Amino acid sequence: MQGTTHLYLVDHPGEEYIATNPNIYARGIIFGTMLLELGDTVTIKCEKTNLAAEIDFKVKGYFSGSYNSIQGRIKDTTTNGVLYNISGKWTDTILIQTPKPNVFPLF
Numbered sequence: 001m002q003g004t005t006h007l008y009l010v011d012h013p014g015e016e017y018i019a020t021n022p023n024i025y026a027r028g029i030i031f032g033t034m035l036l037e038l039g040d041t042v043t044i045k046c047e048k049t050n051l052a053a054e055i056d057f058k059v060k061g062y063f064s065g066s067y068n069s070i071q072g073r074i075k076d077t078t079t080n081g082v083l084y085n086i087s088g089k090w091t092d093t094i095l096i097q098t099p100k101p102n103v104f105p106l107f
C-alpha cells in the first residue's frame with residue numbers, strides 16, 4: 001500500500017501521528033487456504049511529542065514462523081533512546097514492555 005495514514009486523537013490536541021502502510025501479500029493462491037498477510041516495516045511518528053515507533057510486520061516462513069507476528073520499538077527521537085519494546089501478534093495480543101538495562105556480569 002502506498003502513502004501514509006494521519007491519526008489525530010481527540011484527547012490530545014495538536015498531536016498528529018503519521019504512519020506508513022505495510023505491504024499486503026496474498027498467500028495460498030495456488031494451493032492451501034488463501035489469506036492476506038502484512039509484511040514490511042511501519043513507522044509511526046509524532047513531531048509534537050518527539051516519539052517514533054518502528055514496527056516490523058513479520059511474514060511467515062515456508063517451514064517455520066507464525067502468521068501476524070510483529071516486533072518493534074518506541075523511541076524518543078531527540079535522544080534516539082528506546083522507551084519500549086513491542087512484540088506479539090497484531091490479531092491477538094501485543095506486549096509493550098520497558099527494555100531491560102544492559103547489565104554486565106562482574107568477574
